[in-house]
Amino acid sequence: MKKENSSTFFEDVYELTKLIPKGRVSSYGAIARALGKARGARAVGWALNNAALVPDVPAHRVVNSKGILSGKNHFGGNRMQELLEAEDIAVKDDKIVDFEQLYWDPNVELFK
DNA sequence: ATTATGACTTCAC
DNA sequence: CGTGAAGCCATAA
Numbered sequence: 001m002k003k004e005n006s007s008t009f010f011e012d013v014y015e016l017t018k019l020i021p022k023g024r025v026s027s028y029g030a031i032a033r034a035l036g037k038a039r040g041a042r043a044v045g046w047a048l049n050n051a052a053l054v055p056d057v058p059a060h061r062v063v064n065s066k067g068i069l070s071g072k073n074h075f076g077g078n079r080m081q082e083l084l085e086a087e088d089i090a091v092k093d094d095k096i097v098d099f100e101q102l103y104w105d106p107n108v109e110l111f112k
Numbered sequence: 113a114t115t116a117t118g119a120c121t122t123c124a125c
Numbered sequence: 126c127g128t129g130a131a132g133c134c135a136t137a138a
Contacts, residue, residue, distance in 0.1 A: 029122095038133090039121075041133085041134080042117095046119080064121085065120075065122090080119095116138085118135095122131090122132085123131085
């Protein structure tokens with residue numbers, strides 16, 4: 001009935017990524033942890049790889065633990081940076097400025 | 113079922 | 126603090 005794709009994992013990642021407020025960013029590990037796969041940061045990146053094909057998923061708000069636009073290359077050049085700057089997010093040297101300040105932890109915000 | 117790859121994370125030196 | 130290596134999850138071949 002609701003299998004849609006073969007994995008709900010992608011849906012979970014989509015939902016969580018969509019929940020990221022504008023002007024905020026998150027990390028793969030945080031999302032993976034929120035999904036119960038604390039060590040599935042790579043799996044999240046894989047899911048976001050599909051998410052990149054979905055306009056409803058702001059994957060540009062998701063970066064690695066260092067706040068670096070790891071997937072910038074997958075966005076097609078500086079597209080990811082432009083999207084972040086469009087959200088009032090400062091990007092310098094392919095990494096988020098004040099990442100700690102803009103960091104949005106789903107586990108904290110959703111579990112608080 | 114096994115091997116290889118990938119938008120990662122963490123530990124060790 | 127910087128670099129290197131290992132680990133873990135999911136997908137594709």
